[in-house]
Amino acid sequence: MKKQPVRIAIWGFGAMGSGMAKMILNKQGFDIVGVVDTYEGFVGKSIFSFLNTQNPYTHDVFIERNIDRILLEESVDLVLLATDSFTKKAFPKIKQIIESGVNVISTAEEMAFPMAKEPELSKEMDYLAKKHNATILGTGVNPGMMMDLLAICISGVMSDVENMKISRINSLSPFGPTVMEEQGVGLTKQSFEDKMAHGEISGHVGFIESTHMIANALGLKVQSFEQNMAPIITSVDRKSKYGFAKANDVAGVDMRSHAILSNQTKIDMIHPQQIEPEMEGTQTGDYIQIEGTPAIHLSNVPEVEGGIGTIAICVNMIPHVINAKPGLKTMIDLPVPRAIMGDVRTMIDEEE
């Protein structure tokens, strides 16, 4: 058991980073020792006034513009990095953290299985992490759990896995302006199609990472992979906190992928995401169907909400990342995720 509190820094204080801070403040055995965000409206502010919560510590935490001082002076155990979606963009930040000998958990979707799209950067991250005695993990609700790890875990009670169909029908309503823009919410169909043709609609990032994670866990390779996206057109006006789509415009994106693995197993992923799905009778949910012995049909209705799911899994993986051997890890390398309900220090193997 670790005697001192687990010292956490948070890099990126948006919806995910600030949510992680709130969760950590309600847990025992943690100490938030630094927060970084470049947004001018945040810099210099106390996180406690920002979160409108009491300060349980004997020190304040002011949001800083860069992480240099924190890595140098605060003996950080782990950085929660919540700034990016893509490995290439997260890489320089991850590099700086691990070169300081500090562990990192990234919310970047591609970091959930970075070997899928960035094999060279993955090798470099693994090399640097081992050299500097640090551990790197990418995780989140999806990719990271609902469309990959959960299917992998349940395959543990199967003697034979055949085709998989994994669906996540979710609501975009809790998300902010960045997500609305990335998903094309509120655009006309024509403008969505124009932007899609120019690669300006990101849709869901993560199918290829989830597919590779599953294949790797099953001891197989991905032989072919394709994905596509289509606009979800609403027939009624829909309004969420940050999004608005009028009738006949785009309320979200329907993403699909199809992969064939080296033994001809097929993995299909279905992920329609939109604001206010209930307005047209769409019920959110997570579904995993695996053919094989025995066949598995898991269903969770409504969906695990993406925001809290990501915040929780990142915080809950902190002790496992601190305990892990150095290197680049994925969710299939670390112990089973679980909610931290007691003092986190009891989950840390030993004082470093």
Ligand code: NAD
């Ligand atoms: P957000 O836009 O609300 O917050 C990001 C914050 O990072 C902003 O406050 C921004 O100012 C700050 N930031 C960006 N670049 C920075 C830099 N170089 N230095 C310091 N601060 C910087 O986004 P969010 O909802 O918090 O999500 C964060 C990332 O995590 C997104 O890319 C999102 O797609 C991803 N994500 C992944 C999952 C998953 O399941 N894997 C789930 C949720 C979010």
